[in-house]
Amino acid sequence: MKKYLLFIAMLPLAAMSQSAEDAAVIRKISDEILRNGKAYDLLYQLTKQIGGRLSGSPQFAKAVTWGENAMRNNGADNVFLQECMIPHWVRGGNDKAFIIEVDKNKTSRALDVLALGNSLGKGTVTGQVLAVQDFEELERRKDEVKGKIVYYNNGFNPTNIKPFVSYGEAGIYRRSGPSRAAKYGAVGVMIRSLTESTANDPHTGAMVYNDSFPKIPAVAVGPRDADELWLLSRKSTINMALFTNGHFLPDTIGHNVIAELKGTEFPEQYITIGGHLDSWDVNEGAHDDGTGVVHTIEIMRALKAIGYKPKHTLRFVLFANEENGLRGGTKYAAEAKAKNEKHIFALESDAGGFTPRGFSLEVNKTQMAKIQGWLPLLNPYGTFELTNDGGGADVGPLNRTFNIPVGELIPDPQRYFDLHHARSDVFEKVNKRELLLGAVNMAALIYLIDKYGI
Amino acid sequence: MKKYLLFIAMLPLAAMSQSAEDAAVIRKISDEILRNGKAYDLLYQLTKQIGGRLSGSPQFAKAVTWGENAMRNNGADNVFLQECMIPHWVRGGNDKAFIIEVDKNKTSRALDVLALGNSLGKGTVTGQVLAVQDFEELERRKDEVKGKIVYYNNGFNPTNIKPFVSYGEAGIYRRSGPSRAAKYGAVGVMIRSLTESTANDPHTGAMVYNDSFPKIPAVAVGPRDADELWLLSRKSTINMALFTNGHFLPDTIGHNVIAELKGTEFPEQYITIGGHLDSWDVNEGAHDDGTGVVHTIEIMRALKAIGYKPKHTLRFVLFANEENGLRGGTKYAAEAKAKNEKHIFALESDAGGFTPRGFSLEVNKTQMAKIQGWLPLLNPYGTFELTNDGGGADVGPLNRTFNIPVGELIPDPQRYFDLHHARSDVFEKVNKRELLLGAVNMAALIYLIDKYGI
Structure with a gap:
């Protein structure tokens, strides 16, 4: 005092x-x-x-x-x-995604998705899912990518106190993930939504294509669906269909x-x-x-x-x-x-x-x-x-x-x-x-x- | 540095x-x-x-x-x-309140209320509403209280940055309001809920009777209903009915x-x-x-x-x-x-x-x-x-x-x-x-x- x-x-x-x-x-x-x-x-x-x-x-x-x-x-x-x-x-309609085959058995499991902003789509794309944790795994498995739909499981790091730090770390999957997979021949990309929410809503946001590679469709999937997809991908072969219609006027x-x-x-x-x-x-x-x-x-x-x-x-x-x-x-x-x-x-x-x-x-x-x-x-x-x-x-x-x-x-x-x-x-x-x-x-x-x- | x-x-x-x-x-x-x-x-x-x-x-x-x-x-x-x-x-049932007369015209306008915790009720109480802003107004108008239902309009001070300060200031109306009105012959009490919420949910909470006075029923009313009641009370005579059944086992x-x-x-x-x-x-x-x-x-x-x-x-x-x-x-x-x-x-x-x-x-x-x-x-x-x-x-x-x-x-x-x-x-x-x-x-x-x- x-x-x-x-x-x-x-x-x-x-x-x-x-x-x-x-x-x-x-x-x-x-x-x-x-x-x-x-x-x-x-x-x-x-x-x-x-x-x-x-x-x-x-x-x-x-x-x-x-x-x-x-x-x-x-x-x-x-x-x-x-x-x-x-x-x-413009989004051009309702974005959709379905798991259509699990271990060669036909199925129809809807996943809640939103096309990423700026992404292009012309209707349906189907392919086997290659689920990877991060870019490192993508690079390691680049020979497996061709013709597949790449799913990036990378999410927020829950131990970061500030979620903006997590967004900064994980945001690159939304912005660059599509073209990095397209480089190796992927036909579509799905990312885990950039969120730690306990709800399943998918989160859109801007992406940017690298003009050197094909402009493949890209969606974000809700975090609960992401959890299930990831678990399923650990033990099964999954085929998926994406429906998107994003385009520029x-x-x-x-x-x-x-x-x-x-x-x-x-x-x-x-x-x-x-x-x-x-x-x-x-x-x-x-x-x-x-x-x-x-x-x-x-x-x-x-x-x-x-x-x-x-x-x-x-x-x-x-x-x-x-x-x-x-x-x-x-x-x-x-x-x-x-x-x-x-x-x-x-x-x-x-x-x-x-x-x-x-x-x-x-x-x-x-x-x-x-x-x-x-x-x-x-x-x-x-x-x-x-x-x-x-x-x-x-x-x-x-x-x-x-x-x-x-x-x-x-x-x-x-x-x-x-x-x-x-x-x-x-x-x-x-x-x-x-x-x-x-x-x-x-x-x-x-x-x-x-x-x-x- | x-x-x-x-x-x-x-x-x-x-x-x-x-x-x-x-x-x-x-x-x-x-x-x-x-x-x-x-x-x-x-x-x-x-x-x-x-x-x-x-x-x-x-x-x-x-x-x-x-x-x-x-x-x-x-x-x-x-x-x-x-x-x-x-x-x-125990609350003893669903608490209710109705405006039953406005300027001697019969009506039936429900107000969303909850009986205050520890308050006692034995069914219906009716009376003319005496709406006061605060205890000061109650004291000034104490001769008008007898036989009436007192409504306290005192709410949170929105300029307090910390709502707990507002709760501290306004909480006395919930705790002591009923007995302070009963002292002058009120038959019931209604308080503005202790909240600044934009929703109309009423907020209960503990009150304490002063054993020297009749233990009259007491309810909190939702803040939007409180706004309307207060405005109406500025220009009209209001009769109200309260239904509460609180009691102790x-x-x-x-x-x-x-x-x-x-x-x-x-x-x-x-x-x-x-x-x-x-x-x-x-x-x-x-x-x-x-x-x-x-x-x-x-x-x-x-x-x-x-x-x-x-x-x-x-x-x-x-x-x-x-x-x-x-x-x-x-x-x-x-x-x-x-x-x-x-x-x-x-x-x-x-x-x-x-x-x-x-x-x-x-x-x-x-x-x-x-x-x-x-x-x-x-x-x-x-x-x-x-x-x-x-x-x-x-x-x-x-x-x-x-x-x-x-x-x-x-x-x-x-x-x-x-x-x-x-x-x-x-x-x-x-x-x-x-x-x-x-x-x-x-x-x-x-x-x-x-x-x-x-």
């Missing part, structure tokens, strides 16, 4: 009152959001009245109009659309939705806050990334509602096409560069609407020390954790173009991959208070960066 | 290797729980095969037998039952279930880990407190599985009757005193099975400093927050009897009061990884206290 008093006594008086003032402003932001927050109702509109909104779909276009109106109705000084070309992949026009609160001291310097407006087609895109969208709008609404006048211009951006192309984030950075804009920081919400735990940043040591100094102001609202693991996907191009610090909200990550890219990512999985607290913590950090710079 | 190196250089070598050894043991505990944890399957049995298990009910007796077997099957050195008399309150025999891992150095010194086995009757008692029960068993299982030999005797206790009497926790401390046992620490899990954030403690400054020194070991598993807000209800008697430090796991609290004492507290609301991580963090703290004392 003595030490603490000494420390206080040594602080310049100005610093003390400044910190008290900051605490009061953050409290005001928090009270405004927790009392009058509209994020939950906006999320209801986006998820239930529009629903899944994959790039190029009519729902995505509807979401752009909705976003524009939501921005206008919630305090924006100005709103504009930023055009960008976006890919238009011509690129189409999409938009980033951008709103601003004009800066009073440095109107030509920008701080960006954003989430992505597109989602996969199989769900409501609630946690991915409806919550990021409504965080973005809510922060703007609350800052305006309490009469906050930002020093810098705050840009609130609903990005197009994060899921299967990143064209929105790329366009935003390219336009900023073309217009010679000065950007100082960008903050994203694209890890779900769960209770906030902190921020993942891409900053240098001086900047990290500065943000760490603000922790006592953020702790009461849930922020305890600051990592240097990078910002989100959509602020990445801004970071690489301008070499500016970026960040992403870290919500509690444990439930995220239960619903990520699965049918279960729906409004009902979002908790109102958890959602609002995400906006509180992001708004507090934005306030501090706007006031003190970074 | 320079500073950091200097700091490391100054550490005695022994301390460094000790910390590395501790990190390795905690990693081993964590891996064991996350790979092989049985908590989720045990919770399924307790919630789905037994279900709600209020003190005195056949389900509670069944849960005792289940708990005894679960302890034996998961590594206990010995298991015993500790008898204690427990109250036997004679006290009956209950049991604490106690298992031990015997201490190797100080077998006569005890560290207690526990949760409560009873629950309310209207749900499955999943988060309250099935998760605490299976945390307790899981910690024992994991420590045994990795071959850990505790210095002190670790007691794993499934307490009886936390919800409406605290007879189990009281008995445990009384027996410990009668037998002159030496207890050094007790840790409870009774705040849900959500992702752990830290521990709430009742410790002195020296003890707090010691635990804070362990934070770098606990951070990787989710523990960031240490508060001095006290341990849980069941370890309270131990704390007061022996003046020993106690604690309680702090899981993420935001969803807890959505389901606390409501029908929605079911197995499906528990996430497997979140549940297991609670056991990891508790086991890690127990390991450190067992090794270093407190």
Whole structure:
């Protein structure tokens, strides 16, 4: 206690009152959001009245109009659309998979699957299953691959405390697994869904073909079906049929939705806050990334509602096409560069609407020390954790173009991959208070960066 | 970085290797729980095969037998039952409430209600509604109370970041509201459920009559119905009917279930880990407190599985009757005193099975400093927050009897009061990884206290 008093006594008086003032402003932001927050109702509109909104779909276009109106109705000084070309992949029907033969006995056991995003399919493919644990086993058994459907059993490592680490490790099977099997003559690929969920929903997500090899169909299978398939494959010869119809239509026009609160001291310097407006087609895109969208709008609404006048211009951006192309984030950075804009920081919400735990940043040591100094102001609202693991996907191009610090909200990550890219990512999985607290913590950090710079 | 190196250089070598050894043991505990944890399957049995298990009910007796077997099957050195008399309150049927008249026009609008635990009812009570915001308004309008049904609109303060603070503030309406209205002649009481949930489920929970006043029926109403009732009461005269049948049967025999891992150095010194086995009757008692029960068993299982030999005797206790009497926790401390046992620490899990954030403690400054020194070991598993807000209800008697430090796991609290004492507290609301991580963090703290004392 003595030490603490000494420390206080040594602080310049100005610093003390400044910190008290900051605490009061953050409290005001928090009270405004927790009392009058509209994020939950906006999320209801986006998820239930529009629903899944994959790039190029009519729902995505509807979401752009909705976003524009939501921005206008919630305090924006100005709103504009930023055009960008976006890919238009369509699933083309209901994906299906059946075990059709076990040890040469005919059967018909349906497996719950979803075609991977960007994958191509033209109806039915059949073949014997080659079930491998990982790429290492694939390489070892490459001579057996020809004409077969390769199943990758690689899943999340349950001992990782942070599921995003597991996603980082296992994600390569979704992105590259199809072409790595096609290289050795596989006719189709099935991956274990990227999840540790106890439910059987399959999880889609983007894959990328290597143009050197045949573009074979690729699906993700639900984790319970994956367990059964793997066990069966240990003792039996399995034949399988995959039905997929994924294909690309011509690129189409999409938009980033951008709103601003004009800066009073440095109107030509920008701080960006954003989430992505597109989602996969199989769900409501609630946690991915409806919550990021409504965080973005809510922060703007609350800052305006309490009469906050930002020093810098705050840009609130609903990005197009994060899921299967990143064209929105790329366009935003390219336009900023073309217009010679000065950007100082960008903050994203694209890890779900769960209770906030902190921020993942891409900053240098001086900047990290500065943000760490603000922790006592953020702790009461849930922020305890600051990592240097990078910002989100959509602020990445801004970071690489301008070499500016970026960040992403870290919500509690444990439930995220239960619903990520699965049918279960729906409004009902979002908790109102958890959602609002995400906006509180992001708004507090934005306030501090706007006031003190970074 | 320079500073950091200097700091490391100054550490005695022994301390460094000790910390590395501790990190390795905690990693081993964590891996064991996350790979092989049985908590989720045990919770399924307790919630789905037994279900709600209020003190005195056949389900509670069944849960005792289940708990005894679960302890034996998961590594206990010995298991015993500790008898204690427990109250036997029964709901006596389906609680109901209807608005039967609005401005003298007959109507029949059902409100979703649950009688408060320990409340008494003998069928129907009717009366005009006196809707008040809080006790202050009740006092101001005490002359209007006679013959009426008092409705308390007091709810959670949404600007509190921690819902347990809101529960602490609003809980007095559930506990004391009925008698405070009965004092002025009320014939019945309805409270707004203690929740901020967006669903309409009513939330029961214990109340206590003041013996000086009539023991009038008391119910909690769902929050959406509460909103409508309050609005209607602002402009209309409302008559209401309550139907409740709560009553007490004679006290009956209950049991604490106690298992031990015997201490190797100080077998006569005890560290207690526990949760409560009873629950309310209207749900499955999943988060309250099935998760605490299976945390307790899981910690024992994991420590045994990795071959850990505790210095002190670790007691794993499934307490009886936390919800409406605290007879189990009281008995445990009384027996410990009668037998002159030496207890050094007790840790409870009774705040849900959500992702752990830290521990709430009742410790002195020296003890707090010691635990804070362990934070770098606990951070990787989710523990960031240490508060001095006290341990849980069941370890309270131990704390007061022996003046020993106690604690309680702090899981993420935001969803807890959505389901606390409501029908929605079911197995499906528990996430497997979140549940297991609670056991990891508790086991890690127990390991450190067992090794270093407190």
